[in-house]
Amino acid sequence: MSVAIILVVVLTSLIPIYADIHDAGKICDELGRRSWSSRPHSVSISEFGAVGDGKTLNTLAFQNAVFYLMSFADKGGAQLYVPPGKWLTGSFSLTSHLTLFLENGAVIVASQDPSHWEIVDPLPSYGRGIDLPGKRYMSLINGYKLHDVVVTGDNGTIDGQGLVWWDRFTSHSLKYSRPNLIEFISSENVAVSNLTFLNAPAYTIHSIYSSHVYISKILAHSTPESPYTIGIVPDSSDNVCIQNSTINTGYDAISLKSGWDEYGIAYARATANVHIRNIYLQSASGSSISFGSEMSGGISDVVVDNAVIRNSLTGIAFRTTRGRGGYIKEINISNIYMSRIGTAIVANGSFGTHPDDKYDENALPLVSHIRLNNISGVHIGVAGKLFGIKESPFSSLALSNVSLSMNSGSNVTWQCSYVYGSSVSVSPEPCPELNRDDNAYGRAAV
Numbered sequence: 001m002s003v004a005i006i007l008v009v010v011l012t013s014l015i016p017i018y019a020d021i022h023d024a025g026k027i028c029d030e031l032g033r034r035s036w037s038s039r040p041h042s043v044s045i046s047e048f049g050a051v052g053d054g055k056t057l058n059t060l061a062f063q064n065a066v067f068y069l070m071s072f073a074d075k076g077g078a079q080l081y082v083p084p085g086k087w088l089t090g091s092f093s094l095t096s097h098l099t100l101f102l103e104n105g106a107v108i109v110a111s112q113d114p115s116h117w118e119i120v121d122p123l124p125s126y127g128r129g130i131d132l133p134g135k136r137y138m139s140l141i142n143g144y145k146l147h148d149v150v151v152t153g154d155n156g157t158i159d160g161q162g163l164v165w166w167d168r169f170t171s172h173s174l175k176y177s178r179p180n181l182i183e184f185i186s187s188e189n190v191a192v193s194n195l196t197f198l199n200a201p202a203y204t205i206h207s208i209y210s211s212h213v214y215i216s217k218i219l220a221h222s223t224p225e226s227p228y229t230i231g232i233v234p235d236s237s238d239n240v241c242i243q244n245s246t247i248n249t250g251y252d253a254i255s256l257k258s259g260w261d262e263y264g265i266a267y268a269r270a271t272a273n274v275h276i277r278n279i280y281l282q283s284a285s286g287s288s289i290s291f292g293s294e295m296s297g298g299i300s301d302v303v304v305d306n307a308v309i310r311n312s313l314t315g316i317a318f319r320t321t322r323g324r325g326g327y328i329k330e331i332n333i334s335n336i337y338m339s340r341i342g343t344a345i346v347a348n349g350s351f352g353t354h355p356d357d358k359y360d361e362n363a364l365p366l367v368s369h370i371r372l373n374n375i376s377g378v379h380i381g382v383a384g385k386l387f388g389i390k391e392s393p394f395s396s397l398a399l400s401n402v403s404l405s406m407n408s409g410s411n412v413t414w415q416c417s418y419v420y421g422s423s424v425s426v427s428p429e430p431c432p433e434l435n436r437d438d439n440a441y442g443r444a445a446v
Protein backbone atom coordinates (compact mmCIF):
# COMPACT_ATOMS: atom_id res chain seq x y z
CA MET A 1 0.00 0.00 0.00
CA SER A 2 2.67 2.54 0.98
CA VAL A 3 4.71 1.49 -2.05
CA ALA A 4 1.73 2.22 -4.24
CA ILE A 5 1.30 5.66 -2.71
CA ILE A 6 4.98 6.52 -3.19
CA LEU A 7 4.76 5.35 -6.78
CA VAL A 8 1.78 7.57 -7.45
CA VAL A 9 3.52 10.57 -5.91
CA VAL A 10 6.66 9.96 -8.00
CA LEU A 11 4.71 9.49 -11.20
CA THR A 12 2.52 12.56 -10.78
CA SER A 13 5.54 14.73 -10.06
CA LEU A 14 7.21 13.63 -13.29
CA ILE A 15 4.29 13.74 -15.69
CA PRO A 16 1.95 16.69 -15.85
CA ILE A 17 -1.53 15.24 -15.52
CA TYR A 18 -4.20 17.25 -17.27
CA ALA A 19 -7.85 16.66 -16.63
CA ASP A 20 -9.91 15.73 -19.64
CA ILE A 21 -11.83 18.60 -21.12
CA HIS A 22 -15.50 17.78 -21.26
CA ASP A 23 -16.78 20.61 -23.41
CA ALA A 24 -15.46 20.05 -26.93
CA GLY A 25 -16.04 23.71 -27.79
CA LYS A 26 -13.47 24.77 -25.18
CA ILE A 27 -10.62 22.47 -26.16
CA CYS A 28 -8.70 24.93 -28.35
CA ASP A 29 -8.76 27.59 -25.65
CA GLU A 30 -7.70 25.07 -22.99
CA LEU A 31 -4.85 23.59 -24.99
CA GLY A 32 -3.75 27.00 -26.27
CA ARG A 33 -3.28 28.24 -22.71
CA ARG A 34 -0.66 25.60 -21.93
CA SER A 35 2.94 26.67 -22.09
CA TRP A 36 4.15 24.71 -25.07
CA SER A 37 7.52 26.06 -25.94
CA SER A 38 10.34 27.56 -23.93
CA ARG A 39 13.06 25.01 -23.15
CA PRO A 40 16.08 25.80 -21.01
CA HIS A 41 18.49 24.12 -23.46
CA SER A 42 18.90 24.37 -27.23
CA VAL A 43 21.21 22.78 -29.77
CA SER A 44 21.40 23.26 -33.51
CA ILE A 45 21.18 20.37 -35.95
CA SER A 46 24.40 21.66 -37.55
CA GLU A 47 26.27 20.77 -34.34
CA PHE A 48 25.58 17.14 -35.24
CA GLY A 49 27.25 17.28 -38.63
CA ALA A 50 24.11 18.08 -40.61
CA VAL A 51 24.59 19.97 -43.85
CA GLY A 52 21.75 22.11 -45.20
CA ASP A 53 22.64 21.89 -48.89
CA GLY A 54 19.59 19.89 -49.98
CA LYS A 55 21.86 16.99 -51.05
CA THR A 56 23.57 15.61 -47.97
CA LEU A 57 21.48 12.98 -46.22
CA ASN A 58 21.06 14.08 -42.58
CA THR A 59 19.06 11.21 -41.09
CA LEU A 60 21.87 10.19 -38.76
CA ALA A 61 22.37 13.78 -37.59
CA PHE A 62 18.68 14.05 -36.65
CA GLN A 63 18.78 10.66 -34.91
CA ASN A 64 21.96 11.53 -33.00
CA ALA A 65 20.66 14.95 -31.99
CA VAL A 66 17.43 13.49 -30.63
CA PHE A 67 19.38 10.78 -28.81
CA TYR A 68 21.62 13.42 -27.22
CA LEU A 69 18.61 15.53 -26.18
CA MET A 70 17.01 12.61 -24.35
CA SER A 71 19.35 13.38 -21.47
CA PHE A 72 17.61 16.74 -20.97
CA ALA A 73 14.19 15.18 -20.39
CA ASP A 74 14.40 15.58 -16.62
CA LYS A 75 15.98 19.05 -16.92
CA GLY A 76 13.00 20.82 -18.46
CA GLY A 77 13.58 19.38 -21.91
CA ALA A 78 15.45 20.83 -24.84
CA GLN A 79 15.04 22.41 -28.24
CA LEU A 80 16.46 21.05 -31.47
CA TYR A 81 16.99 24.12 -33.66
CA VAL A 82 16.97 23.83 -37.44
CA PRO A 83 18.58 26.89 -39.08
CA PRO A 84 17.82 28.17 -42.58
CA GLY A 85 18.86 25.70 -45.27
CA LYS A 86 17.55 22.57 -46.97
CA TRP A 87 17.95 19.60 -44.69
CA LEU A 88 17.46 16.33 -46.55
CA THR A 89 16.58 13.38 -44.32
CA GLY A 90 14.93 9.99 -44.08
CA SER A 91 12.58 9.09 -41.24
CA PHE A 92 13.57 9.86 -37.66
CA SER A 93 11.92 9.79 -34.22
CA LEU A 94 11.40 12.45 -31.59
CA THR A 95 11.67 12.11 -27.81
CA SER A 96 9.65 13.43 -24.86
CA HIS A 97 10.15 17.01 -23.62
CA LEU A 98 11.53 18.04 -27.00
CA THR A 99 10.81 21.07 -29.15
CA LEU A 100 11.78 20.78 -32.80
CA PHE A 101 12.05 24.37 -34.04
CA LEU A 102 12.35 25.27 -37.72
CA GLU A 103 13.69 28.76 -38.32
CA ASN A 104 12.26 30.92 -41.08
CA GLY A 105 13.89 29.58 -44.26
CA ALA A 106 14.58 26.17 -42.76
CA VAL A 107 13.23 23.34 -44.92
CA ILE A 108 13.28 19.72 -43.83
CA VAL A 109 13.22 17.82 -47.11
CA ALA A 110 12.11 14.19 -47.17
CA SER A 111 14.28 11.75 -49.08
CA GLN A 112 12.60 10.20 -52.12
CA ASP A 113 14.57 6.97 -51.71
CA PRO A 114 12.37 4.35 -49.97
CA SER A 115 15.47 2.74 -48.45
CA HIS A 116 15.83 5.87 -46.28
CA TRP A 117 12.47 5.17 -44.66
CA GLU A 118 12.13 2.53 -41.98
CA ILE A 119 9.47 -0.13 -42.37
CA VAL A 120 7.13 -0.69 -39.45
CA ASP A 121 4.21 -2.90 -38.48
CA PRO A 122 0.69 -1.91 -39.41
CA LEU A 123 -1.38 -0.07 -36.81
CA PRO A 124 -3.38 -2.53 -34.71
CA SER A 125 -6.70 -0.74 -35.25
CA TYR A 126 -6.23 -1.13 -39.02
CA GLY A 127 -4.74 -4.61 -39.16
CA ARG A 128 -2.81 -3.76 -42.32
CA GLY A 129 -1.41 -0.81 -44.24
CA ILE A 130 -3.94 1.61 -45.75
CA ASP A 131 -2.70 1.33 -49.33
CA LEU A 132 -1.64 -2.32 -49.25
CA PRO A 133 -1.95 -5.31 -46.93
CA GLY A 134 1.08 -5.77 -44.66
CA LYS A 135 3.62 -3.31 -43.31
CA ARG A 136 4.02 0.39 -43.97
CA TYR A 137 6.77 2.97 -44.22
CA MET A 138 7.42 4.85 -41.00
CA SER A 139 6.50 8.52 -41.13
CA LEU A 140 9.15 11.16 -41.74
CA ILE A 141 8.90 12.51 -38.19
CA ASN A 142 7.65 10.09 -35.53
CA GLY A 143 6.49 10.28 -31.97
CA TYR A 144 5.90 6.96 -30.26
CA LYS A 145 4.70 6.85 -26.63
CA LEU A 146 5.90 10.40 -26.00
CA HIS A 147 4.64 13.29 -23.96
CA ASP A 148 5.29 17.01 -24.05
CA VAL A 149 6.54 17.36 -27.62
CA VAL A 150 6.36 20.48 -29.78
CA VAL A 151 7.07 20.78 -33.48
CA THR A 152 7.05 24.46 -34.34
CA GLY A 153 9.02 27.29 -35.83
CA ASP A 154 8.97 30.65 -37.47
CA ASN A 155 7.08 29.29 -40.47
CA GLY A 156 9.79 26.81 -41.48
CA THR A 157 8.81 24.12 -43.99
CA ILE A 158 8.58 20.35 -44.02
CA ASP A 159 8.52 19.13 -47.60
CA GLY A 160 7.50 15.50 -48.17
CA GLN A 161 8.44 15.52 -51.90
CA GLY A 162 5.44 13.26 -52.34
CA LEU A 163 5.46 13.05 -56.13
CA VAL A 164 7.50 9.83 -56.27
CA TRP A 165 5.19 8.21 -53.73
CA TRP A 166 2.06 9.30 -55.62
CA ASP A 167 3.53 7.84 -58.82
CA ARG A 168 4.35 4.56 -57.06
CA PHE A 169 0.81 4.48 -55.65
CA THR A 170 -0.79 5.16 -59.02
CA SER A 171 1.40 2.68 -60.89
CA HIS A 172 0.91 -0.02 -58.21
CA SER A 173 4.65 -0.24 -57.59
CA LEU A 174 4.59 0.50 -53.84
CA LYS A 175 6.11 -2.27 -51.71
CA TYR A 176 4.48 -1.06 -48.51
CA SER A 177 1.84 1.53 -47.64
CA ARG A 178 2.96 5.13 -48.04
CA PRO A 179 4.48 7.11 -45.16
CA ASN A 180 2.96 10.18 -43.53
CA LEU A 181 4.85 13.40 -42.76
CA ILE A 182 4.31 13.57 -39.00
CA GLU A 183 2.79 10.84 -36.88
CA PHE A 184 2.17 10.68 -33.15
CA ILE A 185 1.31 7.23 -31.80
CA SER A 186 0.17 6.68 -28.19
CA SER A 187 1.43 10.13 -27.25
CA GLU A 188 0.14 12.89 -25.00
CA ASN A 189 0.48 16.64 -24.93
CA VAL A 190 1.82 17.26 -28.39
CA ALA A 191 1.69 20.48 -30.39
CA VAL A 192 2.36 21.30 -34.01
CA SER A 193 2.30 24.98 -34.94
CA ASN A 194 3.69 27.77 -37.09
CA LEU A 195 4.86 25.57 -39.94
CA THR A 196 4.26 24.96 -43.62
CA PHE A 197 3.89 21.37 -44.84
CA LEU A 198 4.23 20.50 -48.50
CA ASN A 199 3.47 17.42 -50.55
CA ALA A 200 2.94 14.71 -47.98
CA PRO A 201 3.28 11.20 -49.44
CA ALA A 202 -0.06 10.30 -47.75
CA TYR A 203 -1.28 12.13 -44.60
CA THR A 204 0.35 15.37 -43.45
CA ILE A 205 -0.32 14.98 -39.70
CA HIS A 206 -1.60 11.72 -38.21
CA SER A 207 -2.34 11.46 -34.49
CA ILE A 208 -3.33 7.98 -33.36
CA TYR A 209 -4.07 6.58 -29.86
CA SER A 210 -3.06 10.03 -28.61
CA SER A 211 -4.57 12.74 -26.47
CA HIS A 212 -4.19 16.47 -25.92
CA VAL A 213 -3.06 17.26 -29.43
CA TYR A 214 -2.83 20.93 -30.39
CA ILE A 215 -2.45 21.94 -34.03
CA SER A 216 -2.40 25.66 -34.71
CA LYS A 217 -1.32 28.01 -37.48
CA ILE A 218 -0.15 25.54 -40.04
CA LEU A 219 -0.35 25.57 -43.80
CA ALA A 220 -0.59 22.11 -45.36
CA HIS A 221 -0.49 21.89 -49.11
CA SER A 222 -0.42 18.86 -51.38
CA THR A 223 -1.16 19.28 -55.07
CA PRO A 224 -4.78 18.70 -56.16
CA GLU A 225 -3.77 15.72 -58.31
CA SER A 226 -2.05 13.87 -55.46
CA PRO A 227 -3.93 10.59 -54.89
CA TYR A 228 -5.59 10.13 -51.49
CA THR A 229 -3.47 12.69 -49.71
CA ILE A 230 -5.11 13.88 -46.50
CA GLY A 231 -4.16 16.90 -44.39
CA ILE A 232 -4.86 16.26 -40.71
CA VAL A 233 -6.14 12.93 -39.39
CA PRO A 234 -7.18 12.69 -35.72
CA ASP A 235 -7.46 8.92 -35.40
CA SER A 236 -8.52 7.12 -32.19
CA SER A 237 -7.43 10.30 -30.41
CA ASP A 238 -9.13 12.59 -27.93
CA ASN A 239 -8.90 16.17 -26.78
CA VAL A 240 -7.68 17.45 -30.11
CA CYS A 241 -7.62 21.05 -31.34
CA ILE A 242 -7.11 22.10 -34.95
CA GLN A 243 -7.26 25.83 -35.48
CA ASN A 244 -6.18 28.83 -37.51
CA SER A 245 -4.86 26.74 -40.36
CA THR A 246 -5.09 26.40 -44.12
CA ILE A 247 -5.20 22.95 -45.68
CA ASN A 248 -5.31 22.20 -49.41
CA THR A 249 -5.06 18.58 -50.43
CA GLY A 250 -5.73 16.06 -53.14
CA TYR A 251 -8.27 14.09 -51.15
CA ASP A 252 -9.58 15.13 -47.71
CA ALA A 253 -8.40 18.21 -45.84
CA ILE A 254 -9.36 17.05 -42.32
CA SER A 255 -10.53 13.48 -41.74
CA LEU A 256 -11.54 12.07 -38.37
CA LYS A 257 -11.07 8.32 -38.09
CA SER A 258 -10.96 5.52 -35.52
CA GLY A 259 -9.93 2.20 -37.03
CA TRP A 260 -11.05 -0.23 -39.68
CA ASP A 261 -13.74 -2.88 -39.29
CA GLU A 262 -12.93 -5.81 -37.00
CA TYR A 263 -9.51 -4.35 -36.12
CA GLY A 264 -10.98 -1.01 -35.07
CA ILE A 265 -13.84 -2.69 -33.20
CA ALA A 266 -11.35 -4.85 -31.26
CA TYR A 267 -9.02 -1.93 -30.50
CA ALA A 268 -12.05 0.10 -29.36
CA ARG A 269 -10.50 3.50 -29.06
CA ALA A 270 -12.73 6.39 -30.10
CA THR A 271 -11.93 9.78 -31.51
CA ALA A 272 -13.68 12.14 -29.12
CA ASN A 273 -13.60 15.71 -27.91
CA VAL A 274 -12.29 17.36 -31.02
CA HIS A 275 -12.48 21.11 -31.62
CA ILE A 276 -11.84 22.51 -35.08
CA ARG A 277 -12.12 26.25 -35.78
CA ASN A 278 -11.00 29.10 -38.02
CA ILE A 279 -9.83 27.04 -40.94
CA TYR A 280 -9.57 27.39 -44.72
CA LEU A 281 -9.93 24.14 -46.60
CA GLN A 282 -9.80 22.76 -50.14
CA SER A 283 -9.94 19.16 -51.23
CA ALA A 284 -9.82 18.40 -54.91
CA SER A 285 -11.16 14.86 -55.11
CA GLY A 286 -12.40 14.19 -51.56
CA SER A 287 -14.11 16.09 -48.79
CA SER A 288 -12.83 19.11 -46.91
CA ILE A 289 -14.16 17.79 -43.59
CA SER A 290 -14.82 14.08 -43.36
CA PHE A 291 -15.81 11.59 -40.71
CA GLY A 292 -14.71 8.02 -41.49
CA SER A 293 -14.99 6.00 -43.45
CA GLU A 294 -12.77 4.17 -40.92
CA MET A 295 -14.72 4.86 -37.71
CA SER A 296 -15.00 1.46 -36.06
CA GLY A 297 -13.78 2.70 -32.65
CA GLY A 298 -16.41 5.48 -32.73
CA ILE A 299 -16.28 9.24 -33.33
CA SER A 300 -18.13 11.59 -31.00
CA ASP A 301 -18.25 15.02 -29.41
CA VAL A 302 -16.81 17.08 -32.21
CA VAL A 303 -17.30 20.82 -32.64
CA VAL A 304 -16.44 22.50 -35.93
CA ASP A 305 -16.83 26.26 -35.87
CA ASN A 306 -15.96 28.78 -38.55
CA ALA A 307 -14.60 27.20 -41.70
CA VAL A 308 -14.26 28.39 -45.25
CA ILE A 309 -14.40 25.56 -47.76
CA ARG A 310 -13.59 26.16 -51.41
CA ASN A 311 -13.13 24.24 -54.66
CA SER A 312 -13.89 20.84 -53.20
CA LEU A 313 -15.61 17.79 -54.57
CA THR A 314 -17.50 17.50 -51.26
CA GLY A 315 -17.81 19.99 -48.43
CA ILE A 316 -18.67 17.90 -45.38
CA ALA A 317 -18.96 14.10 -45.49
CA PHE A 318 -20.04 11.36 -43.08
CA ARG A 319 -18.88 8.01 -44.40
CA THR A 320 -19.31 4.49 -43.21
CA THR A 321 -20.42 1.07 -44.38
CA ARG A 322 -21.70 -2.26 -43.12
CA GLY A 323 -18.99 -4.13 -41.22
CA ARG A 324 -17.60 -0.99 -39.60
CA GLY A 325 -19.56 -1.14 -36.36
CA GLY A 326 -18.78 1.94 -34.26
CA TYR A 327 -20.61 5.24 -34.36
CA ILE A 328 -20.50 8.85 -35.50
CA LYS A 329 -22.52 10.94 -33.06
CA GLU A 330 -22.69 14.26 -31.23
CA ILE A 331 -21.18 16.34 -34.01
CA ASN A 332 -21.89 20.09 -34.07
CA ILE A 333 -20.85 21.98 -37.19
CA SER A 334 -21.60 25.68 -37.50
CA ASN A 335 -20.63 28.88 -39.26
CA ILE A 336 -19.39 27.40 -42.51
CA TYR A 337 -19.02 29.22 -45.82
CA MET A 338 -18.65 27.15 -48.98
CA SER A 339 -17.88 28.13 -52.54
CA ARG A 340 -17.57 25.98 -55.69
CA ILE A 341 -18.44 22.64 -54.16
CA GLY A 342 -19.67 19.54 -56.00
CA THR A 343 -21.90 18.30 -53.17
CA ALA A 344 -22.14 20.40 -50.02
CA ILE A 345 -23.17 17.71 -47.54
CA VAL A 346 -22.78 13.96 -47.97
CA ALA A 347 -23.72 11.06 -45.74
CA ASN A 348 -22.92 7.73 -47.33
CA GLY A 349 -23.64 4.42 -45.61
CA SER A 350 -22.01 2.29 -48.26
CA PHE A 351 -18.66 3.98 -48.55
CA GLY A 352 -15.26 2.40 -48.55
CA THR A 353 -13.65 -0.99 -48.69
CA HIS A 354 -12.79 -3.60 -46.06
CA PRO A 355 -9.32 -4.51 -44.74
CA ASP A 356 -9.88 -8.18 -45.60
CA ASP A 357 -12.74 -10.65 -45.79
CA LYS A 358 -12.88 -11.31 -42.02
CA TYR A 359 -15.19 -8.39 -41.27
CA ASP A 360 -18.66 -8.95 -39.85
CA GLU A 361 -21.33 -7.80 -42.30
CA ASN A 362 -23.74 -7.48 -39.37
CA ALA A 363 -21.54 -4.98 -37.51
CA LEU A 364 -23.73 -2.00 -38.36
CA PRO A 365 -22.50 1.52 -37.68
CA LEU A 366 -24.65 4.06 -35.89
CA VAL A 367 -24.84 7.63 -37.18
CA SER A 368 -26.89 10.09 -35.13
CA HIS A 369 -27.10 13.50 -33.48
CA ILE A 370 -25.40 15.54 -36.13
CA ARG A 371 -26.20 19.24 -36.09
CA LEU A 372 -25.38 21.59 -38.92
CA ASN A 373 -26.13 25.24 -38.25
CA ASN A 374 -25.48 28.47 -40.14
CA ILE A 375 -24.09 27.00 -43.33
CA SER A 376 -24.03 29.11 -46.44
CA GLY A 377 -22.73 28.30 -49.87
CA VAL A 378 -22.44 29.60 -53.41
CA HIS A 379 -21.77 27.73 -56.66
CA ILE A 380 -22.98 24.45 -55.22
CA GLY A 381 -23.65 21.48 -57.52
CA VAL A 382 -25.80 19.32 -55.22
CA ALA A 383 -26.96 20.50 -51.79
CA GLY A 384 -26.97 17.13 -50.09
CA LYS A 385 -26.78 13.42 -50.79
CA LEU A 386 -27.79 11.65 -47.62
CA PHE A 387 -27.92 7.88 -47.84
CA GLY A 388 -28.15 5.89 -44.63
CA ILE A 389 -28.26 2.16 -44.09
CA LYS A 390 -31.57 0.33 -44.28
CA GLU A 391 -30.97 -1.72 -41.11
CA SER A 392 -29.43 1.27 -39.30
CA PRO A 393 -30.86 4.53 -40.62
CA PHE A 394 -28.96 7.71 -39.87
CA SER A 395 -31.00 9.62 -37.28
CA SER A 396 -31.27 12.97 -35.53
CA LEU A 397 -29.65 14.87 -38.35
CA ALA A 398 -30.57 18.49 -37.60
CA LEU A 399 -30.09 21.21 -40.18
CA SER A 400 -30.73 24.83 -39.30
CA ASN A 401 -30.09 28.06 -41.13
CA VAL A 402 -28.62 26.42 -44.20
CA SER A 403 -28.61 28.48 -47.35
CA LEU A 404 -27.01 27.04 -50.47
CA SER A 405 -27.08 28.79 -53.77
CA MET A 406 -26.96 26.24 -56.55
CA ASN A 407 -25.10 26.36 -59.84
CA SER A 408 -27.38 27.45 -62.62
CA GLY A 409 -28.52 24.32 -64.43
CA SER A 410 -28.25 22.24 -61.30
CA ASN A 411 -31.41 20.16 -61.21
CA VAL A 412 -30.73 17.98 -58.16
CA THR A 413 -30.85 19.60 -54.74
CA TRP A 414 -31.26 16.99 -51.99
CA GLN A 415 -31.38 13.21 -52.25
CA CYS A 416 -32.14 11.14 -49.17
CA SER A 417 -32.76 7.59 -48.10
CA TYR A 418 -32.71 5.91 -44.69
CA VAL A 419 -31.96 9.18 -42.98
CA TYR A 420 -34.19 11.08 -40.55
CA GLY A 421 -34.00 14.39 -38.84
CA SER A 422 -35.19 17.94 -38.74
CA SER A 423 -34.68 21.12 -40.67
CA VAL A 424 -35.34 24.77 -39.90
CA SER A 425 -34.65 27.56 -42.40
CA VAL A 426 -33.03 25.37 -45.01
CA SER A 427 -32.86 26.34 -48.64
CA PRO A 428 -33.21 24.80 -51.09
CA GLU A 429 -36.11 22.89 -49.53
CA PRO A 430 -34.68 19.62 -48.10
CA CYS A 431 -36.09 16.16 -48.60
CA PRO A 432 -39.15 15.22 -46.49
CA GLU A 433 -37.07 12.74 -44.43
CA LEU A 434 -35.53 15.77 -42.72
CA ASN A 435 -38.87 16.95 -41.43
CA ARG A 436 -39.81 13.93 -39.42
CA ASP A 437 -39.42 13.18 -35.79
CA ASP A 438 -36.38 11.05 -36.28
CA ASN A 439 -36.55 9.32 -32.93
CA ALA A 440 -39.76 7.67 -34.00
CA TYR A 441 -38.13 6.43 -37.19
CA GLY A 442 -34.46 6.03 -36.43
CA ARG A 443 -34.72 4.33 -33.07
CA ALA A 444 -37.55 2.03 -34.04
CA ALA A 445 -35.57 0.69 -36.94
CA VAL A 446 -32.27 0.10 -35.10
Ligand SMILES: *[C@@H]1O[C@H](CO)[C@@H](O)[C@H](O)[C@H]1NC(C)=O
Nearest residue numbers: 037152153154155193194217
Ligand atom coordinates in the same frame (compact mmCIF):
# COMPACT_ATOMS: atom_id res chain seq x y z
C1 LIG B 1 4.74 31.70 -34.45
O1 LIG B 1 5.18 32.66 -35.40
C2 LIG B 1 4.91 33.99 -35.01
C3 LIG B 1 5.33 34.89 -36.15
O2 LIG B 1 6.09 34.25 -37.10
C4 LIG B 1 5.68 34.30 -33.72
O3 LIG B 1 5.34 35.59 -33.29
C5 LIG B 1 5.27 33.28 -32.66
O4 LIG B 1 6.03 33.49 -31.49
C6 LIG B 1 5.51 31.90 -33.16
N1 LIG B 1 5.08 30.91 -32.20
C7 LIG B 1 5.89 29.97 -31.74
C8 LIG B 1 5.29 29.00 -30.81
O5 LIG B 1 7.05 29.90 -32.06
Ligand SMILES: *[C@@H]1O[C@H](CO)[C@@H](O)[C@H](O)[C@H]1NC(C)=O
Nearest residue numbers: 154155156157195196217219
Ligand atom coordinates in the same frame (compact mmCIF):
# COMPACT_ATOMS: atom_id res chain seq x y z
C1 LIG C 1 4.69 30.61 -44.57
O1 LIG C 1 5.44 30.22 -45.71
C2 LIG C 1 4.65 29.89 -46.84
C3 LIG C 1 5.54 29.40 -47.95
O2 LIG C 1 6.87 29.37 -47.59
C4 LIG C 1 3.85 31.08 -47.29
O3 LIG C 1 3.04 30.73 -48.38
C5 LIG C 1 2.99 31.53 -46.12
O4 LIG C 1 2.29 32.69 -46.48
C6 LIG C 1 3.83 31.79 -44.88
N1 LIG C 1 2.93 32.03 -43.77
C7 LIG C 1 3.12 33.02 -42.91
C8 LIG C 1 2.14 33.13 -41.80
O5 LIG C 1 4.06 33.81 -43.01
Ligand SMILES: *[C@@H]1O[C@H](CO)[C@@H](O)[C@H](O)[C@H]1NC(C)=O
Nearest residue numbers: 032216217243244245277278
Ligand atom coordinates in the same frame (compact mmCIF):
# COMPACT_ATOMS: atom_id res chain seq x y z
C1 LIG D 1 -6.68 32.26 -34.09
O1 LIG D 1 -7.47 33.07 -34.92
C2 LIG D 1 -8.39 33.89 -34.20
C3 LIG D 1 -9.32 34.54 -35.19
O2 LIG D 1 -8.59 35.07 -36.26
C4 LIG D 1 -7.59 34.86 -33.34
O3 LIG D 1 -8.49 35.67 -32.60
C5 LIG D 1 -6.70 34.08 -32.40
O4 LIG D 1 -5.88 34.95 -31.67
C6 LIG D 1 -5.82 33.10 -33.16
N1 LIG D 1 -5.13 32.24 -32.23
C7 LIG D 1 -3.84 31.98 -32.32
C8 LIG D 1 -3.26 31.06 -31.32
O5 LIG D 1 -3.15 32.47 -33.19
Ligand SMILES: *[C@@H]1O[C@H](CO)[C@@H](O)[C@H](O)[C@H]1NC(C)=O
Nearest residue numbers: 024025301302303330332371
Ligand atom coordinates in the same frame (compact mmCIF):
# COMPACT_ATOMS: atom_id res chain seq x y z
C1 LIG E 1 -23.98 20.33 -29.59
O1 LIG E 1 -25.04 21.24 -29.47
C2 LIG E 1 -26.07 20.79 -28.62
C3 LIG E 1 -27.22 21.75 -28.72
O2 LIG E 1 -26.75 23.06 -28.62
C4 LIG E 1 -25.50 20.65 -27.21
O3 LIG E 1 -26.50 20.19 -26.34
C5 LIG E 1 -24.36 19.66 -27.23
O4 LIG E 1 -23.74 19.59 -25.96
C6 LIG E 1 -23.33 20.08 -28.25
N1 LIG E 1 -22.33 19.01 -28.40
C7 LIG E 1 -21.03 19.25 -28.32
C8 LIG E 1 -20.14 18.09 -28.56
O5 LIG E 1 -20.56 20.34 -28.07
Ligand SMILES: *[C@@H]1O[C@H](CO)[C@@H](O)[C@H](O)[C@H]1NC(C)=O
Nearest residue numbers: 306334335336337374375376
Ligand atom coordinates in the same frame (compact mmCIF):
# COMPACT_ATOMS: atom_id res chain seq x y z
C1 LIG F 1 -22.73 32.49 -39.65
O1 LIG F 1 -21.52 32.06 -40.28
C2 LIG F 1 -20.78 33.11 -40.87
C3 LIG F 1 -19.55 32.50 -41.51
O2 LIG F 1 -19.92 31.66 -42.55
C4 LIG F 1 -20.38 34.11 -39.81
O3 LIG F 1 -19.71 35.18 -40.42
C5 LIG F 1 -21.58 34.60 -39.07
O4 LIG F 1 -21.16 35.40 -38.00
C6 LIG F 1 -22.37 33.41 -38.52
N1 LIG F 1 -23.57 33.88 -37.87
C7 LIG F 1 -23.82 33.65 -36.59
C8 LIG F 1 -25.10 34.18 -36.09
O5 LIG F 1 -23.04 33.04 -35.89
Ligand SMILES: *[C@@H]1O[C@H](CO)[C@@H](O)[C@H](O)[C@H]1NC(C)=O
Nearest residue numbers: 348349350351352385386387
Ligand atom coordinates in the same frame (compact mmCIF):
# COMPACT_ATOMS: atom_id res chain seq x y z
C1 LIG G 1 -21.26 6.02 -51.63
O1 LIG G 1 -19.88 5.73 -51.78
C2 LIG G 1 -19.62 4.71 -52.73
C3 LIG G 1 -18.14 4.43 -52.67
O2 LIG G 1 -17.39 5.57 -52.88
C4 LIG G 1 -20.06 5.19 -54.12
O3 LIG G 1 -19.81 4.18 -55.07
C5 LIG G 1 -21.54 5.50 -54.06
O4 LIG G 1 -21.92 6.06 -55.29
C6 LIG G 1 -21.83 6.48 -52.95
N1 LIG G 1 -23.24 6.60 -52.81
C7 LIG G 1 -23.86 7.70 -53.05
C8 LIG G 1 -25.32 7.63 -52.91
O5 LIG G 1 -23.27 8.74 -53.33
Ligand SMILES: *[C@@H]1O[C@H](CO)[C@@H](O)[C@H](O)[C@H]1NC(C)=O
Nearest residue numbers: 336373374375376401402403
Ligand atom coordinates in the same frame (compact mmCIF):
# COMPACT_ATOMS: atom_id res chain seq x y z
C1 LIG H 1 -27.94 32.37 -40.77
O1 LIG H 1 -27.01 32.30 -41.87
C2 LIG H 1 -26.70 33.55 -42.46
C3 LIG H 1 -25.79 33.28 -43.63
O2 LIG H 1 -24.66 32.59 -43.24
C4 LIG H 1 -26.05 34.45 -41.42
O3 LIG H 1 -25.79 35.70 -41.98
C5 LIG H 1 -26.96 34.58 -40.21
O4 LIG H 1 -26.28 35.31 -39.21
C6 LIG H 1 -27.33 33.22 -39.66
N1 LIG H 1 -28.26 33.32 -38.55
C7 LIG H 1 -28.16 32.58 -37.47
C8 LIG H 1 -29.21 32.79 -36.45
O5 LIG H 1 -27.24 31.77 -37.30
Ligand SMILES: *[C@@H]1O[C@H](CO)[C@@H](O)[C@H](O)[C@H]1NC(C)=O
Nearest residue numbers: 408409410411412413414415
Ligand atom coordinates in the same frame (compact mmCIF):
# COMPACT_ATOMS: atom_id res chain seq x y z
C1 LIG I 1 -30.48 16.59 -64.53
O1 LIG I 1 -29.81 17.08 -65.67
C2 LIG I 1 -29.02 16.12 -66.35
C3 LIG I 1 -28.33 16.81 -67.49
O2 LIG I 1 -27.86 18.04 -67.10
C4 LIG I 1 -29.91 14.99 -66.83
O3 LIG I 1 -29.09 14.00 -67.44
C5 LIG I 1 -30.65 14.38 -65.68
O4 LIG I 1 -31.55 13.41 -66.14
C6 LIG I 1 -31.41 15.45 -64.92
N1 LIG I 1 -31.98 14.85 -63.72
C7 LIG I 1 -33.21 15.09 -63.33
C8 LIG I 1 -33.64 14.41 -62.06
O5 LIG I 1 -33.94 15.82 -63.93
